[in-house]
Amino acid sequence: MKSFDDYLLNKEYARVERLGDKLAEVEPLIEWEIFRPIIREMYDNRTERGGRPNNDEVVMIKMLVLQSWYGLSDPELERQATDRISFRKFLGFPDDIPDRATVWSFRERLSHTGKDKEIWEELQRQINSKGLKVKEGFIQDSTFITADPGHKKVDEPRGPRAKTRRSKDGTWAKKGKKSSFGYKLHTKMDMEYELIRELETTTAKVHDSQIDLSQQDEIMYRDRGYFGGQCKGHNATMNRATRGHPLKIHDKMRNKRISRKRSPGERPYAVIKTIFHSGHTRLTNILRNHTRNIFNCFSYNLLQLNTLTYKSDKLANAIIK
Numbered sequence: 001m002k003s004f005d006d007y008l009l010n011k012e013y014a015r016v017e018r019l020g021d022k023l024a025e026v027e028p029l030i031e032w033e034i035f036r037p038i039i040r041e042m043y044d045n046r047t048e049r050g051g052r053p054n055n056d057e058v059v060m061i062k063m064l065v066l067q068s069w070y071g072l073s074d075p076e077l078e079r080q081a082t083d084r085i086s087f088r089k090f091l092g093f094p095d096d097i098p099d100r101a102t103v104w105s106f107r108e109r110l111s112h113t114g115k116d117k118e119i120w121e122e123l124q125r126q127i128n129s130k131g132l133k134v135k136e137g138f139i140q141d142s143t144f145i146t147a148d149p150g151h152k153k154v155d156e157p158r159g160p161r162a163k164t165r166r167s168k169d170g171t172w173a174k175k176g177k178k179s180s181f182g183y184k185l186h187t188k189m190d191m192e193y194e195l196i197r198e199l200e201t202t203t204a205k206v207h208d209s210q211i212d213l214s215q216q217d218e219i220m221y222r223d224r225g226y227f228g229g230q231c232k233g234h235n236a237t238m239n240r241a242t243r244g245h246p247l248k249i250h251d252k253m254r255n256k257r258i259s260r261k262r263s264p265g266e267r268p269y270a271v272i273k274t275i276f277h278s279g280h281t282r283l284t285n286i287l288r289n290h291t292r293n294i295f296n297c298f299s300y301n302l303l304q305l306n307t308l309t310y311k312s313d314k315l316a317n318a319i320i321k
Contacts, residue, residue, distance in 0.1 A: 013089050023066075023090040026302045029309065030126050032058045038118050042109050055098045059091050060106050061119065063098055066090065068292070068299040071277030074100035111291040120199075120294050123301065127195060132308075134190040137219030137236070138197065139265035140226070141189075142208050143273075144173070145289065146280045147182035169286040173204035180204055182281065185272075185293050188213040189265050191221070195304055196268055196297045201290035221262040224255075236261075271303065272296050 209229030273279035
């Protein structure tokens with residue numbers, strides 16, 4: 001009976017495939033099975049007495065990728081993963097689709113065990129194994145991820161002492177004349193392949209200059225917001241005029257050169273905010289938001305790997321012709 005069901009599912013999916021399926025394009029770009037032992041270590045119910053069986057580890061990872069890529073809530077993720085044939089194909093046509101409570105619990109466990117960071121590190125290892133190692137340098141930048149401040153007064157406590165669950169860790173920050181409440185996503189993107197290599201999540205009030213994602217011997221291109229901040233690598237930060245020290249002509253020329261090089265660093269944020277619809281969060285603490293940001297950046301890298309593959313295939317075909 002199962003083989004007949006598989007036949008019907010694949011026949012139904014063939015219609016979608018003819019129209020084009022981005023999920024089918026990105027699915028073979030990385031080795032999903034390598035993530036399985038990382039997730040398996042989170043669970044301890046493999047005993048002689050048994051216990052409730054866990055959901056397939058790879059299916060759970062892919063569920064969070066789908067959630068990030070399409071900007072879905074937990075209930076909507078469950079609904080669409082059950083309903084959409086392209087989602088089910090991406091998941092490998094599992095017998096059972098994880099429900100919303102299972103997805104929430106899985107994401108919470110990732111946050112508290114630190115396995116989300118191990119997943120990110122494994123993705124980077126796979127990227128490097130494809131020969132996509134960085135030679136030219138990196139771009140560091142940040143963006144606000146807004147959150148709902150609720151109706152509390154500014155001087156009322158947040159964090160563990162907060163009586164409301166609304167944005168317990170969120171803070172206010174002002175840029176120019178605009179104030180934003182929530183968090184900041186800090187990223188380090190390579191210049192050659194435009195892949196995110198590192199990320200950090202802070203509250204909104206943390207100044208950019210306090211976050212240094214560079215490593216020794218790395219060239220790091222950064223805007224004026226990082227002026228005066230630490231840089232462990234080769235510092236290519238734009239200069240900023242200070243009182244009594246206006247920018248000289250060579251400073252302005254240097255800033256122009258750096259600005260041209262660092263401008264692609266805005267692209268991941270455009271994708272995350274406009275395509276993934278993740279510029280605003282309803283998650284209430286920094287730990288949950290960091291896990292969310294990891295999977296947003298994971299999904300962006302999949303999208304970019306697909307773009308790089310397409311360009312590579314196009315170039316190869318042009319050479320053959």
